Amino acid sequence: MLTYILRRLFISIFLVLALIAVVFFMLRTVVPGDPALVLAGENAPPEVIEQIRHNQGLDKPVIVQFLYFLRNLSHGDLGRSSMTRELVTQRLVEAMPITLTLTGLCFVYTMLLGILIGVITAYWHDTWLDNLIRVLTVTGASMPTFWFGLMLILIFAVGFGILPVQGGLSVRGMILPTICLGTGSAAYLARLVRAAMLEVLNSDYVRTARAKGVRELGVVLKHALRNALIPILTVAGFQIGGLLGGAVITESIFGLPGMGTLSINAIHNRDYSLIQGTVLFIVVIYLFVNLLVDISYAYVDPRIRYN
């Protein structure tokens, strides 16, 4: 297992570097929009634009810029935001806990709601309840985060007035963002759980458990659900990546100063250092979560071993 983890970590480092290199070169060669132009404002004369380009080091060959970047990265220095002059690492450290909190809350919400709905619809499969919930889950999985966020604000903040439009990091403030971001994932997960549970509920050992007189709740939760968890775990790992991506929109709507808001503004301002920093962060988190998911397979199913 240790060898496996070390090998994965080693590969991950190369993956991160490769992705960062792709982003670095694409920003400077393919993506249109000159950061010096953004910084110079609308009516700046050409000499001001040129001087800003020089001050930002953007007049150097791209390969030279990349070598500087690698050198600084080896010292843990991701540069400064061209727009706010703050250290990129500082911005990341400030924004990271907010995104992780939102993602964490959404993950818990997704898992609880998704598994609950999945189990219920599997247990009462092909009933009116199952059909109704399936329609709702399809609706939930199809709703664009942006639109759903506005709906939640209209209903709960403007309509009922029970929750704030932008409540920041308070408990009340996190309710709508969590529901907004997590509902789609929960609906998707519910469909998977249902399918996995249906298969397991029809298996011999579940029938045997019932025949032995095990209580129904025990049959469902202990015998069926645990065995249905393997495919669910795989998807759950990917869900975290999806939630991180969805956080970009959700944070923006609800005014949360996390990685999503940071990356949107960085892209809007062509803030190269900040874009690279956010990409680096998201890639690392994504790879780390996938590694954790792989490791957790062995815990959930002792038959799984890694070579």
Place this chain on the structure above:
Amino acid sequence: MKHNRSVITIIALIVVASMALGACAPSATPTTAPTTPPSTSAQPTTPSGAQPTTAPAQSTVAPVTAPTTAPAAGTPVKGGQLVWAELGGYYTLDPFVSPWHSTPQYAVFDTMLALKPDLTTYVGDLVEDNWEVTPDNLSVTFHVKPNVKFQDGTPVDAAALKWNLDHYADPTIAAPEGGWMNGVVKDVQAPDASTVKIDLVTPYAPLFFQLSALEMVSPTAYQKLGPDKFAQAPVGAGAWTVKEIVPDTSVLYTRNEDYNWAPTSIYKNPGPAYPDSFLIKYMSDQAVEYAALETGELTVLPNIPPQSLPQAQANKNITIVKGQENGGVYLGFNTQKAPFNNQQFRVALSYAINRDEIIQAGYSGEAVPMYSNLASSEMGYSQEMEDYGKSKSNDPEKAKQMLADLGYTAGSDGTMVGKDGKPLELTLEVPTAEEFKPVAETIQAQFADLGIKVTLDVKDVQTIKQMTLDGTYQMILFNYGLLDPSILTYLFDSKNIGASNRTRFNNPDLDKLLESADSALDWNTRKADVAKALQLLIDQRPNVPLYSRLVYAGYRNDQISGIITDPLGDILTMDAWMTKQ
């Protein structure tokens, strides 16, 4: 078994209710708010601090509507928090770096001069109103107001203002706001503690406008902290002191208790401000912004989205302020690229444009047509030129005739074909903002009526800017804005090709006119030059000005009283106090 089924049934009902919540939402769907592209305006939202003066111009500038003061009930009281929305991204509060200068900056920094809400008169902000201009217009002497301090306690004196002006002018700093000083300002002197003398290379009429936009920082704080740390802890001489910055989210200010130098020709209250604190929230979506005003989370919303207007009008707790942007939207041609390098061709196309149709399609009538390059909300606007421009517009038959004169003929399918037999097909670059889509489609249809096929190429605004720098486009739909007529220099002077001259127009006669206009401190002389420039632009058509948008701001009248507004729809809060605390 039965009991377990009951438990699960209850849980199931809860889950169904939860999901139904999501599913029932569609009935309340709002229209997604269109996003406005970054304005090209360098004109700040009128600072909460203030402004004045002996500017060139006064009598002839026609504001959209008169400035107003809302009826203020009761006596001003201190206390409470004023919450303001800022649409769009967060920009550094370091004025030497930021390309955008708006309420977050002007809350903490004062300027040397200020513009009165009538948008015609400059007055002193950090300096007295009695500045002197030498007869040759090459030197202006300002007198610093006494007993004015930066928020770190250091005095606002001549040396501090000189330091700021020198810093803006330093080419190695490349301050976006100071770009105009290059080749204009010869020297800044501080002969004594209260006198600042600006010597000019050439007379420069926009000087007063520019000085009303340059934020003055505490040199002591800036040098002590350095630019990087100063951006996080800015120190100015404004009505508000920065307490906390959460980048991309909010800036919290507390009242500057020492502040008492707001121009009394603008405000009844010279300072300090009445609210205890001022919170600016950065919001990225107009619908969300409006929702926050509706619930009372916001006190002031500087820009109500058009689709929320009916709702705002129905809310008795929201007062709506109507204004007009200080600029407009135009159809720009790449004048260095065929077929747009042909003046007759450009003029022909301009005749095909029907602005009323465009305004109806894009804004349901909520915009003012522009027939010359200055909107009625900008200084230098000329009704005569507007009429002249109108007389040369909206005549598709004339357009067809002119194209025929150029050798274009209608093909078998009605498509216009050039002398070389190739169909006339053009591409229009359109910013991604939703509001431009119907505008572009209407232009496309109007050109189609001539037999010209136009492809709409929707791109983000930064990409289009880059294309204008590189000259790799045919037509653009773009907006601009600046109160001062020197906007014409930014947009059309040949020295700005590769920068703000997006149409890449190179006309020595126009350059001379603009140079003359920008150096005329006498307003009547300047206005005459500006009018000539406007006429030349109508005749040569490097672009087709289309419309100037009406804008709506709103504030909670159950929370705040004493608001002043100007014709641009700006909301000034120096006299305002919180009635709900």
